[in-house]
Amino acid sequence: MSAFPIPVSVLTGFLGAGKTTLLNRLLKDPALVDTAVIINEYGEVAIDHLLVEQASDGIIQLSDGCLCCTVRGELVDTLADLVDRLQTGRIDKLARIVIETTGLADPAPVLQSLMAHPALVHAFRLDGVIALVDAVNGDAALDNHVEAVKQAAMADRLVITKTDLADKAVIERLSERLHAINPGVRIIVGEAGASDLLDCGLYNPAAKTADVRRWLGEASHDDGHEGHDHEHHDRGHSHDHAHRHDSRVRSHSLIHDGAVPFSAIEMFLDLLRSAHGDKLLRMKGIVELAEDPSRPLVIHGVQKILHPPARLPAWPDERRGTRLVLITLDMPGDYVQRLFAAFTNRPAPDTPDRAALHDNPLAIPGVGSVR
Numbered sequence: 001m002s003a004f005p006i007p008v009s010v011l012t013g014f015l016g017a018g019k020t021t022l023l024n025r026l027l028k029d030p031a032l033v034d035t036a037v038i039i040n041e042y043g044e045v046a047i048d049h050l051l052v053e054q055a056s057d058g059i060i061q062l063s064d065g066c067l068c069c070t071v072r073g074e075l076v077d078t079l080a081d082l083v084d085r086l087q088t089g090r091i092d093k094l095a096r097i098v099i100e101t102t103g104l105a106d107p108a109p110v111l112q113s114l115m116a117h118p119a120l121v122h123a124f125r126l127d128g129v130i131a132l133v134d135a136v137n138g139d140a141a142l143d144n145h146v147e148a149v150k151q152a153a154m155a156d157r158l159v160i161t162k163t164d165l166a167d168k169a170v171i172e173r174l175s176e177r178l179h180a181i182n183p184g185v186r187i188i189v190g191e192a193g194a195s196d197l198l199d200c201g202l203y204n205p206a207a208k209t210a211d212v213r214r215w216l217g218e219a220s221h222d223d224g225h226e227g228h229d230h231e232h233h234d235r236g237h238s239h240d241h242a243h244r245h246d247s248r249v250r251s252h253s254l255i256h257d258g259a260v261p262f263s264a265i266e267m268f269l270d271l272l273r274s275a276h277g278d279k280l281l282r283m284k285g286i287v288e289l290a291e292d293p294s295r296p297l298v299i300h301g302v303q304k305i306l307h308p309p310a311r312l313p314a315w316p317d318e319r320r321g322t323r324l325v326l327i328t329l330d331m332p333g334d335y336v337q338r339l340f341a342a343f344t345n346r347p348a349p350d351t352p353d354r355a356a357l358h359d360n361p362l363a364i365p366g367v368g369s370v371r
């Protein structure tokens with residue numbers, strides 16, 4: 001039987017900051033035994049739960065949507081159900097919960113639910129908010145996305161990730177900026193472990209800045225906007241939708257049932273980045289490679305950076321094929337789908353096939369021009 005209240009850590013950080021990477025490291029630590037992980041992902045093709053290296057029964061995947069808006073009720077139901085399962089003996093032990101938010105989440109509504117929802121207040125206590133800021137892309141995220149600022153401002157622990165990719169001076173400037181946003185916070189530069197991040201003590205909004213208290217106050221009056229400004233355009237296998245916070249941000253889900261040659265994926269990514277690299281916030285996906293279909297390729301792009309692709313030893317579940325999620329800012333129309341269709345040989349009207357792109361990759365009729 002577990003002791004109530006159960007500590008809950010909220011893991012946040014802008015798109016691609018390294019949340020899943022950190023989670024994978026933390027879950028190997030004995031301090032996280034009997035931890036349930038709740039993952040929320042934005043984009044209709046869920047990938048993150050496949051990349052968390054833990055027995056799948058400890059991971060709960062919330063449906064598509066963002067924790068701070070459409071799936072907030074689902075989080076409350078999930079947590080209430082965990083309490084019920086513990087009380088009825090269907091789960092033996094639950095020592096801790098980690099909630100990984102989407103990179104675009106405003107953490108305020110999540111915290112508000114945990115701190116104030118009548119069904120949850122006695123069963124759970126918010127242990128702390130851990131926010132990740134990427135040393136390479138963090139400045140740009142803070143400049144351009146209020147969600148990134150909110151995440152940093154509400155944190156009890158800030159972790160600067162990807163310090164191996166940035167200069168010392170850049171990291172120092174970023175630390176100063178973060179201290180200005182969140183004066184009381186402890187900043188961990190580089191690899192953070194369980195002892196740095198857990199047991200922060202009860203979350204205390206009074207210790208946070210005035211902005212955070214205002215955001216939390218606003219979040220408590222902001223229920224029931226399910227589905228607002230959430231478009232779905234069904235285009236066969238591809239879906240787009242606009243994020244409610246900012247209709248300039250869209251997610252594009254690309255699915256191809258079948259293997260794809262590495263050269264096709266490489267060229268698709270190259271063209272996308274050279275034509276619209278400035279509009280790519282996040283890209284991640286799992287690819288069935290024609291050259292070696294048994295070991296999926298995992299690709300990650302974060303703003304301008306394409307991280308070195310990694311190979312999984314095997315497929316995490318029975319599904320094969322290629323699934324990519326792209327989150328973009330101001331991307332024109334259906335450019336992404338058309339380009340992807342061209343490379344996976346599913347020509348859409350007016351879209352050339354892959355051979356044509358190989359012949360002249362800089363001139364793509366119907367897909368827009370490459371700068």
Ligand SMILES: Nc1nc2c(ncn2[C@@H]2O[C@H](COP(=O)(O)OP(=O)(O)OP(=O)(O)O)[C@@H](O)[C@H]2O)c(=O)[nH]1
Nearest residue numbers: 014015016017018019020021103161162163300307
């Ligand atoms: N070089 C380097 N790469 C890192 C580090 N942390 C994460 N990455 C890479 O950054 C990419 C994105 O990492 P994720 O852990 O998926 O980021 P995330 O925050 O979970 O991403 P979203 O859920 O899409 O917001 C991956 O390719 C990671 O391998 C780091 O400290 N150094």
